Each structure stands twice: as C-alpha cells, then as structure tokens.
Amino acid sequence: MKAYSLRWRLLLGAAIAIFATLAVAWLVMTWLFDRQLERQAEQELRRDALELVGGLKADANGAIPMLDGPGDARFDTPASGLYWQVSGLSGTQRSRSLWDQVLPPTPADALDWHTRFVDGPFGHELYLLDRIVQPEGINDKVLVQLALDEEQLDAAGAEFGQTLALFLMLIWVALSCAAWLQVELGLRPLAHLRTEIAALRLNPAERLSASYPSEVEPLTRAINELASAREADVKRARQRAADLAHGMKTPLAALTAQSRRIREGRTENSETASDGLDRAIAAAAAAVEGELARARAAASRLSYQDAKAAPLRMSRRLISVLERTEKGMRVDYQLDVPEGLRIAISEEDLTEILGPLLENAVKFARREVRVGSQVKDGKTFLWVEDDGPGIKMSEMADLMVRGGRLDQAGGGHGLGLAIARELVEATGGTITLGASSLGGLRVEVSWYDAVRSIGGTA
Amino acid sequence: MRALVVEDDPDVGNDIVRGLESAGYISDLVRNGEDAWFKGDVEDYDIAVVDLGLPRLDGLSVIKKWRANERNFPILILSARGDWSEKVEGIESGADDYLAKPFQMAELITRVKALVRRYSGHAAPTLDIGPLRIDTRRMAASLEGTPVPLSQLEFRLLNYLAHQRGRAVPAGELAEHLYGTSDADDSNAVEQLVVRLRRKIGPERIETRRGFGYLLADADS
Numbered sequence: 101m102k103a104y105s106l107r108w109r110l111l112l113g114a115a116i117a118i119f120a121t122l123a124v125a126w127l128v129m130t131w132l133f134d135r136q137l138e139r140q141a142e143q144e145l146r147r148d149a150l151e152l153v154g155g156l157k158a159d160a161n162g163a164i165p166m167l168d169g170p171g172d173a174r175f176d177t178p179a180s181g182l183y184w185q186v187s188g189l190s191g192t193q194r195s196r197s198l199w200d201q202v203l204p205p206t207p208a209d210a211l212d213w214h215t216r217f218v219d220g221p222f223g224h225e226l227y228l229l230d231r232i233v234q235p236e237g238i239n240d241k242v243l244v245q246l247a248l249d250e251e252q253l254d255a256a257g258a259e260f261g262q263t264l265a266l267f268l269m270l271i272w273v274a275l276s277c278a279a280w281l282q283v284e285l286g287l288r289p290l291a292h293l294r295t296e297i298a299a300l301r302l303n304p305a306e307r308l309s310a311s312y313p314s315e316v317e318p319l320t321r322a323i324n325e326l327a328s329a330r331e332a333d334v335k336r337a338r339q340r341a342a343d344l345a346h347g348m349k350t351p352l353a354a355l356t357a358q359s360r361r362i363r364e365g366r367t368e369n370s371e372t373a374s375d376g377l378d379r380a381i382a383a384a385a386a387a388v389e390g391e392l393a394r395a396r397a398a399a400s401r402l403s404y405q406d407a408k409a410a411p412l413r414m415s416r417r418l419i420s421v422l423e424r425t426e427k428g429m430r431v432d433y434q435l436d437v438p439e440g441l442r443i444a445i446s447e448e449d450l451t452e453i454l455g456p457l458l459e460n461a462v463k464f465a466r467r468e469v470r471v472g473s474q475v476k477d478g479k480t481f482l483w484v485e486d487d488g489p490g491i492k493m494s495e496m497a498d499l500m501v502r503g504g505r506l507d508q509a510g511g512g513h514g515l516g517l518a519i520a521r522e523l524v525e526a527t528g529g530t531i532t533l534g535a536s537s538l539g540g541l542r543v544e545v546s547w548y549d550a551v552r553s554i555g556g557t558a
Numbered sequence: 559m560r561a562l563v564v565e566d567d568p569d570v571g572n573d574i575v576r577g578l579e580s581a582g583y584i585s586d587l588v589r590n591g592e593d594a595w596f597k598g599d600v601e602d603y604d605i606a607v608v609d610l611g612l613p614r615l616d617g618l619s620v621i622k623k624w625r626a627n628e629r630n631f632p633i634l635i636l637s638a639r640g641d642w643s644e645k646v647e648g649i650e651s652g653a654d655d656y657l658a659k660p661f662q663m664a665e666l667i668t669r670v671k672a673l674v675r676r677y678s679g680h681a682a683p684t685l686d687i688g689p690l691r692i693d694t695r696r697m698a699a700s701l702e703g704t705p706v707p708l709s710q711l712e713f714r715l716l717n718y719l720a721h722q723r724g725r726a727v728p729a730g731e732l733a734e735h736l737y738g739t740s741d742a743d744d745s746n747a748v749e750q751l752v753v754r755l756r757r758k759i760g761p762e763r764i765e766t767r768r769g770f771g772y773l774l775a776d777a778d779s
Contacts, residue, residue: 378662381660385660389640392639392640392641396641417646417650418642418646419709420646420649420650421642421645421646421648421649421656423709423710424649424654424655424656425655426672428710429710429711429714430711430736430737430738431711432709432711432747432750432751433709433711448643451641451642451643451646452641452642452643454642455641455642455645456642467737467744467747468747
C-alpha cells in the first residue's frame with residue numbers, strides 16, 4: 101500500500117466519514133430512546149399514583165387509614181425497584197417493597213405531578229414522581245411519592261444501544277463496500293490509461309484511445325499531443341544525426357585523401373596541402389555549427405511560451421557587438437523599431453535569429469544596415485536590410501528550400517540565413533527574402549502575436 | 559608588447575602563444591580563470607586573449623573582475639559555443655572583440671593587432687573639447703558629464719574631427735577614414751552622419767566651412 105494511493109485515500113476518507121455519521125446517529129437515537137423510556141415510566145408511575153391517591157380518604161377519626169397501595173405486585177416485593185410512600189404530619193406509610201428504607205423528602209409541588217432523579221434506598225438512583233395532596237376530610241397535607249429504580253431504565257436503554265450499535269456497524273460495512281465499489285469504478289479508466297501508456301512506451305506510434313470519461317479526456321489529449329511531439333522529436337533527431345554524419349563524412353574523406361597524398365609524397369607543396377586541410381576543417385566546422393544551431397532551435401520549442409523579447413534592445417546589443425568588427429565599424433545602422441515592441445519568443449531565440457541576420461547584412465552592406473518593424477493583422481514583422489549587391493531570385497529560392505541542409509548551405513549568405521531560418525520556424529514564425537529599397541537583400545521575419553501551441557512545429 | 563593568453567587546452571594555448579610570438583608579442587599562458595585573474599590584475603599587458611570556458615573561474619567573470627578593478631587592456635574573447643547570446647554577454651562584460659573557435663591563426667593575429675593599435679593610438683585616453691569629453695578607450699562621449707549615446711560610426715567621426723582640431727576636414731577625407739574608400743555618393747553619407755551627430759551633441763559644435771569641410775568648434779559655449 102503506497103502512501104499516496106488515490107484508492108486508499110478515497111476509501112479511508114469514505115470509511116471515516118461514514119463512521120462519523122453513523123456514530124452521531126447512534127448518539128442521537130440512544131438519547132431519544134432514553135427520553136422515550138422515561139416518558140413511558142412516568143406514565144406508568146402516574147397510573148399507579150392515581151390508584152394510590154384514590155385510596156387517600158379520612159376514616160371516622162379523621163386520620164388516614166392503612167393504605168393498600170396500587171395493584172402492581174412489585175410494590176409488595178422487597179427491594180423490587182418499584183416503591184411508593186405517603187408522608188404527612190400524622191406519620192408515614194410506604195410500600196412493602198421499601199422494607200425498612202424510606203424515600204428521601206423532595207420539594208414537591210401542590211399543583212401537578214413532577215418527576216426527578218434522586219438517590220434512593222439500597223444505594224440505587226431512583227426515577228421519582230411526587231406531588232403534595234390534600235385528601236378529602238383531612239386538614240393535613242400529605243406528600244405522595246412513587247419511584248422506579250433507574251437501573252431498570254438504564255438496562256433497557258443499554259440493550260437498545262447495543263442492538264443499535266450492531267445494526268449501525270453492519271450499515272457501516274455495507275456503505276464502505278459501496279464506497280470501495282464506487283472508487284474502483286471511478287479509477288478503472290486510470291488503470292486502462294496505464295496499460296495504454298505502457299503500450300505507448302513500447303511503440304511511439306501508438307496513441308491513447310478516445311473512449312475516456314470527460315474528466316480524464318483533457319489528460320489523454322495532452323498525453324497524445326506530447327506523444328506526437330516526442331515522435332516528431334525522435335524523427336528530427338534521427339534526421340539530424342544522419343545529416344551531421346553526412347556533413348562530417350565529406351570533409352573526413354577529403355582529409356583522408358589529403359593524408360594519403362602527403363604520405364605518398366604526391367602533394368604539390370605544403371601550401372596547397374594546408375589549403376586542402378583548411379577547406380576540410382572549415383566544412384566540418386560548418387557542419388558542427390549547423391548542428392549546434394539546430395540543437396538550439398529544438399531547445400527553443402521547449403522555452404517559455406509567454407516570453408516577450410524586445411527587438412529594439414536586442415538589436416542595439418547585437419549592433420554593439422558587430423561594431424567591434426573590422427567591417428561592422430564602417431557601417432551605419434538605422435533602427436526603426438518602436439521602443440515598446442515585443443515579440444512572443446524568448447530573448448535568447450531573438451538574439452540567435454537577429455544575430456546572423458545582422459551579421460549577414462553587415463557582411464554585404466556597403467554603407468548602411470537597416471532594421472525595421474511593423475505590426476499588422478495580428479502579426480509582428482521585423483526586417484533587416486542592407487545596401488549591398490543583393491542576391492538573385494533564383495539564389496533566394498535555393499536558400500529557402502525547406503529542409504535544405506545547413507552544412508550544404510556553405511558560406512556567403514547561406515549559413516547565417518539557414519541558421520536563422522531554422523530558429524524562426526522552430527519558434528512558429530516565417531522568414532522571407534526580398535529585395536531592399538536600399539539595393540541589397542531584405543530578410544523579413546514575422547510571428548503571430550498569439551501564443552503558439554506545443555508541438556506546433558512538429 | 560606583452561600578451562596574456564588564457565586557454566585551458568594546452569595544444570590550442572601553445573599554438574596561440576607561438577603565433578603571437580612570431581608576431582612579436584611576449585606571451586604568458588595561463589590555464590585557469592583564477593590564475594588569469596591574478597596575472598591580469600598585477601601585471602601590465604598590452605592585450606589579453608581569453609577563452610570563455612575555463613576551469614575554476616569562467617572567462618566572463620575574469621573579464622568582469624578585471625574591468626571592475628580598472629584593468630583597461632584590450633581583451634579578445636575566444637568562444638567555442640559561438641552563439642550570439644555569448645558574444646553579446648562577452649562584449650557587455652567588457653571585452654573588445656570576439657573570435658569563434660575554430661579560427662585561423664592569421665585571423666587571430668589580425669584582430670589582436672587591430673585591438674592593440676586602437677588602444678595605443680591615443681596618447682591621452684580622454685579628450686576634452688569645451689563641455690564635450692571623448693573617451694577614446696571606451697569609445698564613448700559625454701556632454702557636460704551626461705553620456706551621449708553614439709553609434710560606432712558617429713563616434714569615429716567625432717573622434718577624427720576632435721583629433722584634427724582647428725582644421726576643416728573635407729567630406730572625402732572623412733569618408734575615406736570612416737569607410738576606407740571614397741566614392742562619389744560618400745559625401746552624401748558623411749553629410750547625413752554629420753546631421754545626426756549634430757542632433758546629438760548640438761548643431762553649433764560642428765561647423766560647415768563651405769568649400770573646405772567640417773570643423774569641430776573649439777570654443778566653450
């Protein structure tokens with residue numbers, strides 16, 4: 101049994117709640133039963149009292165004659181638990197059942213019968229009915245008392261209490277079983293879910309079925325979306341591994357060839373050999389660089405969705421870096437971006453997108469690089485343009501081929517743009533190339549302002 | 559000329575030291591951040607080449623500590639990650655240039671030389687022209703103590719004019735200094751740049767001498 105089992109928690113909660121309710125019911129019902137017993141006892145005592153008082157008449161001497169008492173045989177049996185006593189100035193008469201004991205005097209009322217609990221003879225507590233009576237023909241007022249041993253009431257109450265407790269226990273067991281059944285039925289979809297998820301783990305193409313209660317369905321839908329995203333991730337990772345391997349193999353082959361040529365002493369001179377080695381190293385470095393960019397793009401999908409990047413601030417920071425470079429310090433930067441503009445991607449992603457775009461623009465610019473922005477139809481557009489030579493339409497198409505390999509993009513405009521494109525698409529944006537009014541290349545990126553959904557780029 | 563090379567990989571480190579020595583620099587090689595910080599703090603160098611991924615204390619922290627202690631030698635960052643966030647962080651910590659690994663030794667030497675030239679080119683680190691102060695090392699300007707946000711190109715224009723104090727500089731000469739070349743339409747670019755600079759430091763500070771060029775006004779005003 102686990103500490104955090106939902107089943108045991110629900111069962112324990114139900115058992116405790118039912119038990120508490122039944123315990124309260126037991127207390128109330130036994131109390132009510134006790135009151136009922138007392139009322140019944142009082143009625144019996146009253147009947148006996150009326151019989152007793154009926155015999156209270158003065159004899160010829162004006163005194164109270166010896167009383168017979170009510171007909172109940174218990175009045176004649178010593179210590180039977182049922183007693184009467186009549187006391188006046190001229191003496192006291194009492195039932196045989198009292199034997200040598202007396203009932204204690206009580207503060208009775210002349211108007212009506214009253215009941216009370218008093219300590220009585222034989223060390224028992226009594227349920228006592230009393231009244232002051234003035235019998236016919238007698239000046240004297242007499243105190244009439246009838247009493248019933250409370251133990252007899254208690255015995256009846258206790259018996260009822262026990263029987264009731266037993267019955268309520270049975271109800272408790274029955275209700276707990278019902279609760280268990282309810283919990284089992286309620287948790288059954290989760291058990292089903294567990295088996296389906298186990299299947300999902302074995303086969304990434306598997307999905308959870310649609311036959312779940314409406315409370316569980318949002319969960320299964322989320323799991324299915326997660327599974328789709330994961331499947332896409334796995335596919336992409338495989339593709340990337342293949343791309344990287346392919347990208348590295350070509351320079352490795354070149355290095356092997358170079359090494360063999362040197363070994364065979366066929367190399368022209370050390371200068372050309374070094375150039376060959378450098379070219380292979382540069383190709384390998386580009387493959388690694390592209391792979392790193394893709395890794396960043398994959399990570400960006402996991403980044404915070406509500407992230408708000410400030411393009412103006414990011415552009416300024418990037419330009420302060422580019423201004424350190426030999427070419428960058430000779431270029432004039434025009435920033436036409438409002439201070440308050442925000443884009444719903446992380447600052448890091450925006451940095452990695454704008455960085456290569458700006459670097460690329462600087463590389464080809466003659467004098468000027470411009471960054472502009474526009475918000476239109478729920479989309480935020482951001483563009484970087486330069487006054488350089490630009491590129492031909494056919495080359496643009498080549499650069500933007502979806503799935504084109506980064507390491508094959510080569511130098512020139514290619515690698516930086518390919519890296520930026522990868523990240524823009526991973527963050528749910530679009531990237532387009534065009535001709536700038538300045539004469540050079542204009543690269544425009546745009547994102548919808550709404551928050552993108554998980555796995556939207558799979 | 560003395561250079562401090564901070565690189566934990568012995569092959570790359572020794573390679574850089576050899577490269578710098580062949581270019582005429584006497585170089586010290588340290589292999590971790592703590593030693594680097596200590597060396598740079600107590601000895602005088604003309605340039606530091608710092609790898610960012612270092613044992614014990616990372617490169618960015620080393621640079622921040624040097625700059626906090628007013629160690630003002632130029633710093634070239636070597637970065638293996640090569641992403642833009644790291645470059646921005648590096649420059650903002652106080653580095654002057656960056657180079658992504660793997661790099662060509664010739665490229666590194668060129669960058670080092672450019673940095674050293676930039677830093678040693680000015681006898682005085684700051685120039686005062688009236689209320690205008692130009693910090694040639696930090697490449698920043700302030701007007702009556704308030705920093706003026708200038709782009710690199712604007713700063714270089716101001717700096718050049720400041721060094722030619724009292725002489726009207728023709729637009730063509732400015733273009734050649736700023737852009738390295740001089741075309742027919744460069745005079746236009748220079749003019750636009752002057753207009754922007756005037757907006758930032760006050761229009762009266764740069765006078766136009768018709769037929770001669772631009773002149774940075776020396777008078778206090």
